[in-house]
Amino acid sequence: MRVVITGGGTGGHLKVADALIEEYHKRGMKPIFIGSVNGQDQEWFKDDKRLYKAYFLETRGVVNKKGFGKVASLFQIFKGINICFDIFDEFDVKTVISVGGFSAAPATFTSILYFGCKLYIHEQNSVMGTLNSITSKFAKHVFSSFDPKSVVKDYPVSNEFFDNARIRDELNTVIFLGGSQGATAINDFALKVAPTLNRLGLKIIHQTGKNDYDRVAKEYENLKINVDVFPFSKDISLKMSEADFAVSRAGASTLWELCANSLPTLFVPYPHAAKDHQYTNAKYLVDRDLAYLCREENLSEELLIEILKKDNFSISKKLVNSINCDGAESIVDLINEGK
DSSP states (O other): OOEEEEOOSSHHHHHHHHHHHHHHHHTTOOOEEEEESSTTHHHHHTTOTTOSEEEEEOOOOOTTOOHHHHHHHHHHHHHHHHHHHHHHHHHTOOEEEEOOSGGGHHHHHHHHHSTTOEEEEEOOSSSOOHHHHHHGGGOSEEEOSSOTTOSOOSOOOOHHHHHTOOOOOSOOEEEEEOOTTOOHHHHHHHHHHHHHHHHTTOEEEEEOOTTTHHHHHHHHHHHTOOOEEESOOTTHHHHHHHOSEEEEOOOHHHHHHHHHTTOOEEEOOOTTSGGGHHHHHHHHHHTTTSOEEOOGGGOOHHHHHHHHTSOHHHHHHHHTTSOOTTHHHHHHHHHHTTO
């Protein structure tokens, strides 16, 4: 009898999948992962030794598609459901954990149709995604760090972010984070404020995303400013731990990683995120005096400098209690108990 973990497409979904896979691995259990050939799923989990098997199906997103594109995407989902039925039969699958994203559609729908199978959903964001909105009524539990009704509120953040956490009582280094894909607006803003931060004696760490790395690195060279600039790093928890303040997008996984690291942050939500969920993600923290929030079009050097002068030591202290380190453990405990 095997557990299936499904979903992905982007780093936020895949980070949750990774945390749950790691928790099962610690318990000597090897789940099956079902994702997509599109998106980042294969980069994360192809040949992953913690998994019993990994399947990557031909699936694409349906949302925002029109006409033939929508029909083709739906056909791929139906085709994927047939494949999942065979997988569920072969390995006697009784539990499916969906972390959302278009990659999750075939296995999630199969869990609803497959006799004796229980579906659990982890919703990362403050606004529920389209797939989860459709399937959540069939789930035994929907886990959400933004929903007070959730039986497990702590986000499944990897322990490394807690292990490298510290209270920030001084300001020496600012980190800019655009998410796994990078963010041109944040990259351009970092380049704009870099001379001022440099004059103030502040160090800069900058994750650019792979597509914009060459341009940004060259610009720092032209500015003659020594910056720790990189496209993406699997050791991002260590990079965060070196920083005393962050400017970041507000994807849920990054948001809760920053909380786990006790790192005060100015969140600049991606303006085109579905249902504006990055804004509402960040506002959840701002309403609790745990972060700062600014729309991309209002971002300015003056605003950042003003925020850097504020009492961020108090925010760092309060962030310690904003999330516990046992999110993945609590979710797997509940699932294994069949609750």
